[in-house]
Amino acid sequence: MRPMSARKRIRAALVGCGTVGGATARILLQDKELLLRRSGVEVELVALVDKSFDHARSLGIPEDIFRSDLDEVLADPTLDVIIELAGGVEFPRTLISRALDAGKHVVTANKALLALHGRELFAKAREKGLTIGFEASCAGGIPVxxxxxxxxxxxxxxxxxxxxxxxxxxxxxxxxxxxxxxxxxxxxxxxxxxxxxxxxxxxxxxxxxxxxxxxxxxxxxxxxxxxxxxxxxxxxxxxxxxxxxxxxxxxxxxxxxxxxxxxxxxxxxxxxxxxxxxxxxxxxxxxxxxxxxxxxxxxxxxxxxGAGGDPTASAVISDILGLALGITPALFGHTGFWPDRNGETRQLPAGSEELRFYLRIMAVDKPGVLAAISTILAREQISIASLHQNEQARGQELIPVVITTHTCTRQAMNRAVQEINALDITGAGAVLLPIVDEHPEKIS
Amino acid sequence: MRPMSARKRIRAALVGCGTVGGATARILLQDKELLLRRSGVEVELVALVDKSFDHARSLGIPEDIFRSDLDEVLADPTLDVIIELAGGVEFPRTLISRALDAGKHVVTANKALLALHGRELFAKAREKGLTIGFEASCAGGIPVxxxxxxxxxxxxxxxxxxxxxxxxxxxxxxxxxxxxxxxxxxxxxxxxxxxxxxxxxxxxxxxxxxxxxxxxxxxxxxxxxxxxxxxxxxxxxxxxxxxxxxxxxxxxxxxxxxxxxxxxxxxxxxxxxxxxxxxxxxxxxxxxxxxxxxxxxxxxxxxxxGAGGDPTASAVISDILGLALGITPALFGHTGFWPDRNGETRQLPAGSEELRFYLRIMAVDKPGVLAAISTILAREQISIASLHQNEQARGQELIPVVITTHTCTRQAMNRAVQEINALDITGAGAVLLPIVDEHPEKIS
Missing domain, CATH: 3.30.360.10 (Dihydrodipicolinate Reductase; domain 2)
Known part of the structure; x- marks a missing residue:
């Protein structure tokens, strides 16, 4: 006898039918058999909520799932998950909160919302034993x-x-x-x-x-x-x-x-x-x-x-399938958002990180220019790694001095640049770019 | 009140303390707190089974977990998972089978074993409701x-x-x-x-x-x-x-x-x-x-x-943590090994795949050489994309003729090469290498 795989079911409503929402709806409907074959999960898209259904119609999404009354959708006791692809911050913040109150899991691609209000929403989901899937919020289709x-x-x-x-x-x-x-x-x-x-x-x-x-x-x-x-x-x-x-x-x-x-x-x-x-x-x-x-x-x-309808939908749907399979809840359940596991790590204040820098200064071709610049850098304990200045071309008033430095704090470098910009022998707009060296691997 | 995360426990025995086994044991023991903080899972390494413990000793692994009697380890009813890092094929095949019989989950990095006997072992694990984790079997530390x-x-x-x-x-x-x-x-x-x-x-x-x-x-x-x-x-x-x-x-x-x-x-x-x-x-x-x-x-x-102790151990341990979290069982439970979901896809017989090729033929510098080669290729319906032959250098008896082709089957190309090698105007060892073009993306 051939062993049969267990089939799981999940009922979803999608809010927002823009680029990502449209692609998600299309794949959920068109590729239902493929998703079932790949995962053993049958996803039923039971509602599509939006203000306008023009885009949904253009994608051939069947009208019988179009809904404009969100309350009615949230009240459906057979619904397992709300897929939030509406965009913005305040509307989806309220939507997700209401979805959690209604006992629904949530899947979202909304990075701005999570970066600003993630903790509050995650805490609420935890309290209620629900899951927020957010694979699509970072780097689109890449499962990062x-x-x-x-x-x-x-x-x-x-x-x-x-x-x-x-x-x-x-x-x-x-x-x-x-x-x-x-x-x-x-x-x-x-x-x-x-x-x-x-x-x-x-x-x-x-x-x-x-x-x-x-x-x-x-x-x-x-x-x-x-x-x-x-x-x-x-x-x-x-x-x-x-x-x-x-x-x-x-x-x-x-x-x-x-x-x-x-x-x-x-x-x-x-x-x-x-x-x-x-x-x-x-x-x-x-x-x-x-x-x-x-x-x-x-x-x-x-x-x-990292963007686009289909690639982002790939991540959204992996979270929906993962909800039915128990993967998304397991991931959400253990993540480092738990305050009791995160006491010690702190964030460095802005400007105190150590970096190497590229610095381009526009300077007049006069004696003392390099002395003035290098004195300012030395005062800030900034060590010069390389310096290039070409001869003045005809008609050129200011010539670029290109410096790369050894590591220093961003604050020290910003102070040095301010002083250099204030010199009467330089243009005011020195350009500063960090240089990133290969991060060392620590494996033994 | 700060919410507390749920702590999960898993008890593991490791068989084989070579490069990967040693690194796995070392990380499980040394980084126990880190793993707990990252995942909420406490992994207890209760036994290390091997024939010799020289390497284990050199890593500072405590002797009280050294075991030479595998039967005794498998008989421990409190043990959750056997980590197979012994290498070879027949020993680990028997080991995994016995571990499953004893009701233990299995984590392995053994690609040869799984490629040859994976189906049999996976089927057995399924029957018994157990999981085989094998993230480490492909591409080392990359979670592919x-x-x-x-x-x-x-x-x-x-x-x-x-x-x-x-x-x-x-x-x-x-x-x-x-x-x-x-x-x-x-x-x-x-x-x-x-x-x-x-x-x-x-x-x-x-x-x-x-x-x-x-x-x-x-x-x-x-x-x-x-x-x-x-x-x-x-x-x-x-x-x-x-x-x-x-x-x-x-x-x-x-x-x-x-x-x-x-x-x-x-x-x-x-x-x-x-x-x-x-x-x-x-x-x-x-x-x-x-x-x-x-x-x-x-x-x-x-x-x-893709190899090395620590990177491969990273994948092995992700499977152990995933067992405790429910992720590894969920992954194992749905994978495409189910015969009822895999009826239609077949594998192409060797040689019938279509490819572009690079072909280097060593040929004498005589009239008719290119005609002979191109006639053979034409007979096999192989279309030439580019051809390069430099002038003969002093003292050079055979000169390289470098050809790239449009797509053809490997069989057709092999037949053509055999005929070309048999010509009395060529050396016998034509070199054939496939050319891989960027695979087309199908996203809409």
Whole structure:
């Protein structure tokens, strides 16, 4: 007799039918047999809640599951899970809270919401014995939440370095390979539909900061203070620095960094130079990747599409299937959000993290310029690793002085830059970019 | 009141204290508090079974857990799981079977055993309601079994491309970057302890074949026939082909490939050219990586250390913690080993997979050589994509003719090569290497 697998069932309602919601609904309906074959779980999508169903109709989603009355949906006692893909912060915050009150599990892709109000919602879910699945909140289709909370669970996580915003990475790839400006590259990204009309959350680093905050909670057991995460974006990046980095052997990437130091977990988000030998330097176009360093496993990297309907739906649905299989509840149940397990780890105050830096100063070609700059750096105990200044070209008033430093605190460097900018022999806009060296593996 | 997390306990016995066993024991004992903090699970290592305890002693493992009587250990009713890290095939096959009979869960890293006898052992575990955890059997510390069975569970897996043997990848990196011979590179790998005295299982592709067989079972629901997996190694690779590949824009890697075709799943293992644009081409030294293409998620890649004590122990321990948390049983319970869910997928017979090829023929410099070669290829319906032949150098008797082809079956190519080798105007050893193009993403 052939053994038969046990079939499990889960009944879901989806709120929000945009790019990710639409893809999720389409896959749940079209690929029902595939999902059953892969997982043994039969997912029934019983309701789709939105204000407008134009997009849902265009995807061929059957009208009989369209609902505009959320209360009615939440009141359905046969419903197991609410899939929140509405976007925004206040509406989904209330929605999830109400779903938990109604005894429903929740699956969400909402990184902003979780970064800002995750603890409150997670605590409520715990109290009620319910689960919030949020694999899709970080790095789209890459199962990186599961890597931190399951696959690498035997590790003390030493560091996370991530490329977490596909729009920014695409723009940087354009700038690097075509030598084009930020504005032209953004324009290109908008034309192919990768960048939104208002790209600020992507290119200014906010989206990346939300994601590293969530991952750091899980990996380090901290509750990140946003004000202690220095965040900058790629929107002020000059192509001459991109090219200068290339000449020095680096690639510029919008990085999210979180790593243990003896004094606490250092976190920051911003454009930075990373060695071209590091796997993160290879990540091109709209792809995302996350390097995770564990004390036993050493360096691991997880790569894939960090956004888009289908890839994000892949993560959303893995959480739904995992709810039925017991995986998502097990992951949610043990994660490092428990206050009793996270007493000791603290977050380093912004600016006190130690980094190497690239510094470009525009200076007049006069005696004493280098002396003045190097005196300021020396006063801040900042050691120069390399310095390049070319001869003045015809008609050039200010010439770039390019310096790389040994490690120093960001505060010390910021003070030095302020002083250098105030010199009457320099332009006011010195450019400062961190340099990220390969994180050491600690495996024995 | 601060909520307290639930503490879970699991009692484990470890059989085999070699490199991986020793690292596993050391981490379980030394990092007990860390594991508890990360997972809420307290792992008690109650017995270490081996024939000799020299290595265990050198690691400082306390003698009071040393056991030489396996029967006594298996008879302990308080024991939850047997960790099999003994190596070999027949001993662990019997051991696991007996552990299951004794009602114990099993965690193993043994790829050869699972590739050869996995079905039998998995079926037995199922019958008894027990779990076999085998995350460590493929790609060491990279949680790729979990990617296939959990993180990417919403996907129809289209293809898997893996660099699964760190020893071979290290040797190839040496050949590529230093232009050194296979023999010298192997020698170097042996000197730094990466290659064993008898490296045949690594360099001849057998180890890689075991791993892709296990991953394919899970991803495609097939039960691979080893005789239908063409396997070749890097041990006959000539550095001139490595360099010729580089000139054509490729990097040579020992690849494991499994992908769906309309007629079945095509599988093969061997050195191949892969485009230098593909992330797998970037994987250097002893690292492993696995590209998985899913119908929703598109291209994902998982990178890390595929061997070594600590990285493999990381995977072993994730399975132990996962047993206590309910994750490993949930993963094991739903996997595609169920015969009732895997009726339709078949494996393509060896040789019928379609590939592009690199072909180097050593030929005399006489009229009619290219005509003869191209006639043979045309007869087999093999279309030439590029052809390079340089002018004869002084004293050179045979000159290399380098051809790349469009797709054809391996059988057709093998027939053509046999005929070409038999020509009296060629040397007998035409070199044939598959060329792997970027697998298309199917996401919408």
């Amino acid at each position: 939440i599961r890597a931190i909370t399951d696959g690498l669970l035997a590790n003390e996580i030493d560091a996370i370095y991530g490329i977490l915003n596909g729009t920014s990475n695409y723009i940087l790839s354009e700038m690097i390979h075509k030598g084009s400006s930020y504005a032209d590259s953004l324009d290109q990204a908008q034309q192919i539909g990768l960048a939104e009309a208002d790209p600020s959350l992507d290119v200014q680093g906010g989206d990346t900061a939300h994601k590293i905050a969530i991952m750091s909670s899980l990996a380090f057991g901290i509750s990140p203070e946003f004000t202690d995460i220095p965040v900058s974006g790629i929107d002020n990046l000059d192509e001459q620095d991109v090219l200068a980095g290339r000449d020095l052997g680096y690639v510029v990437k919008l990085l999210a960094v979180a790593h243990r130091t003896p004094l606490g977990v250092a976190m920051w988000v911003g454009p930075a130079f990373i060695s071209r030998e590091h796997p993160l330097a290879w990540v091109e176009g709209p792809f995302n990747a996350v390097s995770i360093y564990g004390h036993a496993v050493g360096h691991t990297l997880f790569y894939g599409r | 079994i979990r990617a296939i069975t959990d993180g990417l569970l919403a996907n129809e897996i289209d293809a898997i491309y893996g660099i699964l043997n760190g020893t071979s990848n290290y040797i190839l990196s040496e050949m590529i970057h230093k232009g050194s011979s296979y023999a010298d590179s192997l020698d170097q790998a042996q000197q730094i302890g990466l290659a064993e005295a008898d490296p045949s299982l690594d360099v001849q592709g057998g180890d890689t074949a075991h791993k892709i067989a296990i991953m394919s079972s899970l991803a495609f629901g097939i039960s691979p026939e080893f005789t239908d997996i063409p396997v070749s190694g890097i041990d006959n690779l000539d550095e001139q082909d490595v360099l010729a590949g580089r000139d054509l824009g490729y990097v040579v890697k020992l690849l494991a490939v499994a992908h769906r075709t309309p007629l079945g799943v095509a599988m093969w293992v061997g050195p191949a050219f892969i485009s230098r644009e593909h992330p797998l081409a970037w994987v250097e030294g002893p690292f492993n990586a696995v590209s998985i293409y899913g119908h929703a998620v598109g291209h994902t890649l998982f990178y890390g250390r």
